[in-house]
Amino acid sequence: MNKRVLITGAAGFLGSHLCDRFIKEGCHVIGMDNLITGDIRNIEHLFPLEAFEFYHHDVSKFVHVPGELDYILHFASPASPIDYLKMPIQTLKVGSLGTHNLLGLARVKNARFMIASTSEVYGDPLVHPQNEDYWGNVNPIGPRGVYDEAKRFQEAITMAYHTYHNLDIRIVRIFNTYGPRMRLNDGRVLPAFFTQALKGEGLTVFGDGSQTRSFCYVDDLVEGIYRLLHTKYHHPVNIGNPSEITIRTFAEEIMALVGNPDAKVVYKDLPVDDPKQRQPDITLAKQLLGWEPKYDRSTGLKKTFGYFKDRVLNS
Ligand code: UDP
Secondary structure, X not given: OOOEEEEEOOOOHHHHHXXXXXXXXXXXXXXXXXXXXXXXXXXXHHOOOOOEEEEEOOOOOOOOOOOOOOEXXXXXXXXXXXXXXHOHXXXXXXXXXXXXXXXXXXXXXXXXXXXXXXXXXXXXXXXXOEOOOOOOEOOOOOOOHHHHHHHHHHHHHHHHHHHHHOOOEEEEEXXXXXXXXXXXOOOOHHHHHHHHHHHOOEEEEEOOOOOEEEOEEHHHHHHHHHHHHXXXXXXXXXXXXXXXXXXXXXXXXXXXXXXXXXXXEEEEOOOOOOOXXXXXXXXXXXXXXXXXXXXXXXXXXXXXXXXXXXXXXXX
């Protein structure tokens, strides 16, 4: 029997790539999304397939799925700082009420349950690079608190279902990831820089651009997630690319790749509580999953450039 997989946030950037992967592996995929930040174009190529079905539904409300389920992957959430500033309550609800509903569903179906956690659980980290044992430095009432605390609660309730109900769980802590299907205007740094460079506008570097991030190409992330789902381990696992870069250098790399002479850097205020540095310690993922990223930034950015070129020039 083919495995039946429910993927929430299916029309989003990561969710849609996961749908593709599980279809490719011969699974029956049930995609769910309320489309507040997801884009149906990310999955329209799957609609003709018998192995795919789509539910337009908000998981913060009771979730009903007929038939058996082997795996539930909860990837629904606004996930960029701009989105969760605009939708703070939905962000809290999808991480808390949504996770609770899906945990209930997982129990009824006896399904393995994976949550998309995030490097944001580490907040503005005081430990560098961040390993899974670090508890984080999060401001609960700051603008990012709605996302960070929803994700921390999500980990807590998922672990509680494991401890008290013996539910089979997986927790992936996802670091900054990029690739085709990111939304142009979601406010994240990579779509912003590609769009601005292609249009010959100023690349908006926040603060002095000395803050760092470590960017992982989406295919690497999906591979790590797929392996984690199939490994028996119930504690959090970081998945990301440890290659760390300042945001200012990142802007320069994107300008060089796009090659538009009109593009330049402009500086804007640093958002409140913007983490100063971020780099995943992936020792655990290497040991546990035999996984490490295959795409360096230069290769990944080249693969992503074509997508942004099409989207920006045709928008
Ligand atoms: N950033 C920037 N210009 C932009 C968007 C973001 O300089 O137009 C910075 C932002 O302040 C942060 C980094 O890029 O330091 C990554 O931001 P993003 O929103 O992509 O993700 P996160 O902060 O959640 O890692």
